[in-house]
Amino acid sequence: MIANFSDISVPSLGFFVLGLALVLLAWSRYRENFAPALLAASLIMVASWLSPMDAVVLAGFIFPPYLAVHVLWGRQEKAPSVFIGVVVVWEVLLFIVLRRYEWVGWIDWLDHPVSIIGLSYMLFRIIHLVVEAPSLGAYRISLAAYLSYVLAFWTLISGPIQRYDDFARGLSSVGRPEPDELLSSSHRMVNGLIKAFLIAPVFLKASDIGLVTRDDADVIDFAIVFYAYPIYLYLNFSGYTDVVIALTRLCGVNTLPENFNRPYLARNIQDFWKRWHMSFGVWITSYIFTPLTKWLLTRGDIKHHGPLTALSVMVTFLIVGAWHGATTNFLVFGLLHGAAVMAAALYGLGLKKALGKTGRNAFEAKPWVRGLAVVLCFHYVCATLALIPNQISDIVGALGKFLA
Amino acid sequence: MARLFQVFVALLFAVFAVEACFRLIIFPEYKALQEDTFQRHPVLGHFNRPNLELRRLKPGNYDTVVHTNAMGLRGTETDLKKELSGIWIGGDSNTFAAGVEDTETYVHRLREVGYQTANIASEGHNLSSQALLLRYLAAEGYTPRAVVIGVSLYQGAVDLTEAQYTLAGSLDAATKNTGSDAKSTLLSGLRRFGQALPTSLRDVRAVLITNSATYGWLRLGMLNVPAIYNWMKESGLRSDLNDVVSTDLDFLRPLDEANPATVRISSTADFAKQLGNWVKMTWDVPFGIILFPAYHQMYPERFRLKDSSLDPMRPLTALTAALKRNGVAVLDLLPALKASQIGSLVFPDDAHLNASSHDHVAKVVAHWLETELSIMP
Numbered sequence: 063m064i065a066n067f068s069d070i071s072v073p074s075l076g077f078f079v080l081g082l083a084l085v086l087l088a089w090s091r092y093r094e095n096f097a098p099a100l101l102a103a104s105l106i107m108v109a110s111w112l113s114p115m116d117a118v119v120l121a122g123f124i125f126p127p128y129l130a131v132h133v134l135w136g137r138q139e140k141a142p143s144v145f146i147g148v149v150v151v152w153e154v155l156l157f158i159v160l161r162r163y164e165w166v167g168w169i170d171w172l173d174h175p176v177s178i179i180g181l182s183y184m185l186f187r188i189i190h191l192v193v194e195a196p197s198l199g200a201y202r203i204s205l206a207a208y209l210s211y212v213l214a215f216w217t218l219i220s221g222p223i224q225r226y227d228d229f230a231r232g233l234s235s236v237g238r239p240e241p242d243e244l245l246s247s248s249h250r251m252v253n254g255l256i257k258a259f260l261i262a263p264v265f266l267k268a269s270d271i272g273l274v275t276r277d278d279a280d281v282i283d284f285a286i287v288f289y290a291y292p293i294y295l296y297l298n299f300s301g302y303t304d305v306v307i308a309l310t311r312l313c314g315v316n317t318l319p320e321n322f323n324r325p326y327l328a329r330n331i332q333d334f335w336k337r338w339h340m341s342f343g344v345w346i347t348s349y350i351f352t353p354l355t356k357w358l359l360t361r362g363d364i365k366h367h368g369p370l371t372a373l374s375v376m377v378t379f380l381i382v383g384a385w386h387g388a389t390t391n392f393l394v395f396g397l398l399h400g401a402a403v404m405a406a407a408l409y410g411l412g413l414k415k416a417l418g419k420t421g422r423n424a425f426e427a428k429p430w431v432r433g434l435a436v437v438l439c440f441h442y443v444c445a446t447l448a449l450i451p452n453q454i455s456d457i458v459g460a461l462g463k464f465l466a
Numbered sequence: 467m468a469r470l471f472q473v474f475v476a477l478l479f480a481v482f483a484v485e486a487c488f489r490l491i492i493f494p495e496y497k498a499l500q501e502d503t504f505q506r507h508p509v510l511g512h513f514n515r516p517n518l519e520l521r522r523l524k525p526g527n528y529d530t531v532v533h534t535n536a537m538g539l540r541g542t543e544t545d546l547k548k549e550l551s552g553i554w555i556g557g558d559s560n561t562f563a564a565g566v567e568d569t570e571t572y573v574h575r576l577r578e579v580g581y582q583t584a585n586i587a588s589e590g591h592n593l594s595s596q597a598l599l600l601r602y603l604a605a606e607g608y609t610p611r612a613v614v615i616g617v618s619l620y621q622g623a624v625d626l627t628e629a630q631y632t633l634a635g636s637l638d639a640a641t642k643n644t645g646s647d648a649k650s651t652l653l654s655g656l657r658r659f660g661q662a663l664p665t666s667l668r669d670v671r672a673v674l675i676t677n678s679a680t681y682g683w684l685r686l687g688m689l690n691v692p693a694i695y696n697w698m699k700e701s702g703l704r705s706d707l708n709d710v711v712s713t714d715l716d717f718l719r720p721l722d723e724a725n726p727a728t729v730r731i732s733s734t735a736d737f738a739k740q741l742g743n744w745v746k747m748t749w750d751v752p753f754g755i756i757l758f759p760a761y762h763q764m765y766p767e768r769f770r771l772k773d774s775s776l777d778p779m780r781p782l783t784a785l786t787a788a789l790k791r792n793g794v795a796v797l798d799l800l801p802a803l804k805a806s807q808i809g810s811l812v813f814p815d816d817a818h819l820n821a822s823s824h825d826h827v828a829k830v831v832a833h834w835l836e837t838e839l840s841i842m843p
Contacts, residue, residue: 075677079482086475264655273648283648292654
């Protein structure tokens with residue numbers, strides 16, 4: 063932490079100053095210094111958040127993988143998969159220790175004050191780099207580039223999760239955007255700020271589950287509480303994403319991935335995860351679901367492929383839940399979403415069996431079917447999102463009181 | 467145009483550089499101008515931050531270090547059981563007293579004359595928030611020797627007609643009850659949305675004082691230099707307390723049915739009666755209210771009122787009478803403070819009682835505890 067400066071986050075003066083400095087540098091003739099400036103901005107942002115103890119721990123978290131990345135960079139032929147596996151497992155274990163998951167009792171002995179922001183996003187980027195290092199030889203890597211990528215100023219706190227090749231290509235295109243791009247990015251930034259920091263907070267207070275425990279609470283009160291948190295979360299997260307994507311585009315960097323695509327219009331939970339926090343969905347598919355499914359299927363009997371894929375889905379969503387938070391609630395959240403993905407898959411299979419592939423497609427294309435699916439999926443998402451800000455016992459208690 | 471843009475950007479960065487300079491070198495204590503002593507509490511909504519050691523600075527007025535213990539009670543007492551076995555003295559900023567040191571508050575001074583006391587006050591609390599705190603402490607198994615709540619005029623006299631829920635039903639229900647339902651919570655949020663950006667000079671000042679060390683120094687920090695302070699006062703650049711109308715003038719108007727202040731006073735007195743009954747029923751210990759006068763009641767001659775129908779004494783007299791009618795033991799501090807030989811009862815630019823006044827208040831309260839509530843040291 064820097065004395066007398068608040069932690070630098072998107073709605074802070076510090077973020078504005080650093081962002082503006084980067085934009086102006088990108089537009090100037092000194093733009094070849096953009097990469098070191100980005101690193102400096104990232105380090106200032108990190109320093110604003112961390113105590114000295116946090117900084118030491120963070121160094122322990124991010125420097126050892128760099129050595130692995132350095133060794134593996136471009137070595138496509140000789141990449142030792144065991145070595146990659148050991149580094150990844152080590153980082154994940156370290157992450158679990160630092161994140162202080164309540165359901166991992168064995169780390170209780172380690173009572174330390176470390177609270178590093180954006181640690182999970184750093185983990186994603188580190189794992190991506192370690193796993194892909196052998197195939198990324200076409201791009202340059204150095205300690206400075208590694209730190210810039212892992213601690214990137216604009217994605218430090220909440221993503222989106224960017225691939226290293228996209229990051230490197232983005233830095234090579236730094237410059238002044240075209241007027242159209244300039245206008246649309248500025249517009250997007252203002253919209254994002256309004257969404258995330260003016261409109262979203264309006265819904266946060268109304269999402270307090272205690273409001274449905276009042277004696278005079280009626281169905282409308284229940285509906286407000288039920289819908290308020292999902293609305294808040296979407297506005298806050300997507301607004302934040304709008305701001306950081308717009309900022310990078312103002313610097314001429316067009317490779318930061320999108321994170322949202324009208325998620326509440328998803329037809330099922332599988333579709334939802336292709337629209338909600340999309341960069342996370344891509345990452346989790348690439349580094350958890352696909353390799354795990356492959357590993358299970360190559361070892362299992364062909365008649366067990368269905369259950370093995372289901373197992374892979376459940377494990378993946380368990381990890382999705384665990385990533386979202388350190389309490390048991392989040393595991394339940396992940397399991398509920400995994401179950402819904404499987405239910406949707408089984409339903410699709412059943413339809414296909416009953417109507418044939420063409421019949422199923424025609425049925426699913428009917429407006430009322432599609433509308434009903436969207437409504438059902440949205441409400442399922444709303445119900446499960448209640449697990450994020452509330453304890454299960456509070457939800458059960460509030461529902462019991464409301465229904466009594 | 468490009469030149470203009472360059473000048474604008476250069477100015478912008480110059481402002482940022484100046485601000486950084488003020489934060490790091492010239493006025494690093496600016497955070498102490500506005501640091502909050504409270505945080506959100508799971509039961510009480512808003513209460514003092516526990517284990518606090520916080521500098522509070524108001525240049526020309528006070529520069530203190532405020533401590534709270536593990537429960538958030540003012541002071542450094544670590545033995546909660548011992549502290550909470552005595553007289554609980556609650557209230558708002560006048561009792562929490564961030565402008566004086568821990569050992570200078572009247573609550574602490576009472577210990578010097580033999581009373582075991584606990585300061586359960588919190589800035590911004592009123593009788594209903596203190597009621598929730600008392601219920602919380604009762605649920606935690608603590609028992610006081612007596613309960614006394616300090617109420618400051620005018621902020622302490624609010625409409626508590628709707629606050630009955632804090633004393634009714636279970637504590638859980640009372641704390642979950644925010645006083646408004648989901649519909650009005652959402653609507654009030656939407657209304658606040660319209661006021662999210664500062665619309666008046668006063669709003670802008672409020673934003674600046676909490677965010678800018680440069681502004682903080684210009685507004686308050688440079689007052690640490692006596693020559694500047696005196697010059698500003700003499701030249702009229704800095705208004706003094708006498709010129710600041712810090713109250714809702716309704717309180718000073720005739721308290722008839724049409725005056726909204728009438729309800730505030732009567733509902734405060736009624737709520738105090740109910741709270742006293744609850745204390746009696748829960749612990750069977752004495753209960754009383756201490757009324758802290760506002761600046762213009764202490765120094766009415768300095769209050770340049772243009773309207774002769776406005777009477778600074780009116781709310782104090784009315785609330786004292788209403789409390790007495792309701793059978794609530796009440797101590798009006800005004801006569802004792804006026805009779806004291808203390809040169810200035812409050813800080814130069816802040817209407818809270820200073821250390822000398824706290825010392826005097828402690829003596830007055832000790833006498834009142836003995837004579838009115840029959841509590842001996």
